[in-house]
Amino acid sequence: MNPAAADPAESKPLRADARRNRARVLEAAESVFAAKGTGAPTEEVARVAGVGIGTVFRHFPTKEALLEAVLFARLSRFVDEAETAVAAESAEPGTAFFRFLASWVEMSSAKSAYFEALTAAGVTVPVAKSDIGARLLAALGVLLSRAQQAGAVRDDLVVGELIPVIIGVARAAEYAGPDTTLRGRAVDILFDGLRPSAGERR
Secondary structure, eight states: OTTTSOOTTOOOOOHHHHHHHHHHHHHHHHHHHHHHHHTSSSHHHHHHHHHHHHHHHHOSSSSSHHHHHHHHHHHHHHHHHHHHHHHHHOOHHHHHHHHHHHHHHHHHHHHHHHHHHHHHOOOOOGGGGSSSHHHHHHHHHHHHHHHHTSSOOOOTOOOHHHHHHHHHHHHHHHTTTOOOHHHHHHHHHHHGGGGGTTTTOO
C-alpha cells in the first residue's frame, strides 16, 4: 500500500457503476465499523451495502485495505471541512479555531480505532506525511494565526505544539467515554490552556 496517496484504493479510473459500488461499500463500511467496531466482518459490510462479498473484495482485496480506505475517506472529508472554515474567514477567529479543534478531537477519537486495527495488522499509515496531513496542517496554521491575531489564543503557541495537545485532548475525551457532558467539560478545561492569561488578553 502507498499510504502517502490521498486514497490508496483508487489507483486507476473506474467505470461509473464501479465507482457507485465502491462508494456504497465505503459508506456501508463506515456505518458498520462505527456501530460495531473495526472488528465487524466484511460480510456485514457487503450486506449493508447491498452488494455481494465478491464486489467488496474486488475493490478492497483485504480487510486492511477497506479499513485504510475508510480512514482516508474520513480524513479527506475532515480536511475539506477545515479548508472550508479557512475560506469562510469567520468574524470570530477564536470561535472558529476552537470549534475546529473540537471537531478534530472528535474525529481523532474515532480514527484511533482504525489506526489501532491497521497497526495490529502490520500496516503503517503515516498520515502526517501525506497530502492530507499537509493540507490539514496548513489549514490549522491559518486558523491558529487568525485566532492569535484576534487575541483569542496565546501568542507563543506554534502549530507543531498543537498536535500533541490535540492527541492528548482526544485521549482524554476517549477516557470520558459516552458521557457527553464529561467529554465536553474535559475538552473545555484542556483548551483553556491554549487561551491567553487575563493579563495577556487584548
